[in-house]
Amino acid sequence: MADKHRIQFEPVGIEMEVGEEEKILDxxxxxxxxxxxxxxxxxxxxCKSYLLEGDIQMERYSTFACNDAEVAEGYVLLCKSHAYSDCTIELLNYDEDELLGGIPIRTVGTRVAAIERVTRDIVSLRLEPAEQFDFRPGQYVDITIPGTDEHRSFSMATTPGTPSGEIEFLIKKYPGGRFSGLLDDGLAVGDELSMTGPYGSSTLKxxxxxxxxxxxxGAGMAPILSILRHLKETGSxxxxxxxxxxxxxxxxxxxEAIKELGADLTGFEFIACLSESAQDSEGLQVEEGNVTEIVERREPELHRSEVYLCGPPPMVDAALTLLEASNVPKDQVFYDKFTSPATDGA
Known part of the structure; x- marks a missing residue:
């Protein structure tokens, strides 16, 4: 059995135990x-943090997330780190309200309630959990690929208050996708899937x-819909x-769903940002161009807002560059950046 060690997190003064075989984040x-x-x-x-004391080794990671100079200085990614001694770690980013007050992560069984294509490459998957599953607007879960130990991460589009109790996911299809390919041939209503969560820090505060x-x-529509639905449910x-x-x-x-939600929200605007063509968009508020360019043009007071991002990694990267240039405080920016399924066989 692998040795266990103590981890002390500073400056919050929280301690925990970790086995050598498990990652510190897990x-x-x-x-x-x-x-x-x-x-x-x-x-x-x-999850980048700073190792003050102890022996940590990391599994394979991207040098874009933590470069060689940072690693040499003592920075670590907790999602890839294994402890081989007692350690003291300085948290660089943390939410005091979330640290010990988050929703417990657990695995539940679900039944496929519906599969519906909503665009040429995005599919709505509705799952019915076998038991009550709590989460916060903006979070995501891991859904296990049937017959394997692999999983894929998808954000919830609904809220825990959805009357049907079903949880909706919006999934972008990729050629050869291990999970998304099942939505055409491999999954059917009534099939069982296992999901684990909720994960994610990009939650509505x-x-x-x-x-x-x-x-x-793209499929980044999902967590935003969850946030909008929660704002409506709470009378924000x-x-x-x-x-x-x-x-x-x-x-x-x-x-239509967005329009109905907007009717109950204060000063709501939905702007469709079309990068290739605005043809056949009559009746919509449409701007031509990349979404980040349009946000920059229309939002001169971004630093006076909370910004929630979700979409393909290049879009998120471009948006973060814009937010930094616009002097938006980091504690007003919320996003979960997913690995592109196009490169990892999702």
Whole structure:
């Protein structure tokens, strides 16, 4: 049996135990400690921390998330780190309210309730959990690929208050995708799937009052819909603007649902940002161009907003560059950056 060690997190003064065989981030989740995280695959740097004392070794990770100079200095990615001694780690990013107050991560069985194509390459998958499954708007789960130990991560589009109890996911299809390929041939209503979660730090913060600016593309529509639905359910009066990036009007979907949600939200605007063509977009508020360019043009006061991002990694990267240039404080920016399925066989 592998040795176990103690981890001390500073400056919060939290201690936990970790086995040498498990990653530090996973050990934290197991013990109800919700550290900041994003992709959980060593790609995004959300869990980057600083090793003050001890012996840590990392599994394979992206040098874009933690470069060689940072590693030499003592920085580590907790999602890829194994401890081989007692360690003291300085958390660089943390949410005090979330640390010990997050929703416990667990695995539940589900039944496929519906599979519906909503665009040429995005499919709605609705799952019915076997038991109550709590999560916060903006979070995601891992769904296990049937017959394997592999999983894929997908954000919830619904809220825990959805009357049917079903949880909806919006999944982009990729050629040869291990999971998305099953949506055409391999999964059917009534089939069982296992999911684990909830994960993610890109959650709507109750009690905040700043205007909300949402920026999404592709299947990144899902967590934004969850956030909008929660704002409606709670009677929020925060002004909301939603920028959605797509190629053409044919790639837009759920427009009626968004319109209905917006009718109950303060100062709501939905702007479809079409990068290739605005043809056949009559009746919509449409801007031509990349979504980040349009946000920059229309939002001169971005630094006075909370910004929620979800979409393809290049879109998220471009948006983060814009937000930094716009002097948006980091604690007003929320996103979970997923690895591109096109490169990892999703």
């Amino acid at each position: 050990a934290a989740f197991r013990q109800g400690i919700h550290l900041m995280h994003g992709c959980r695959e060593g790609q995004c740097s959300a 109750d009690g905040h009052v700043l205007p909300v600016v949402c920026v999404a593309g 009066t925060r002004p909301v603007r939603f920028y959605y990036g797509a190629r053409t009007a044919a790639d837009l979907f759920y427009l």
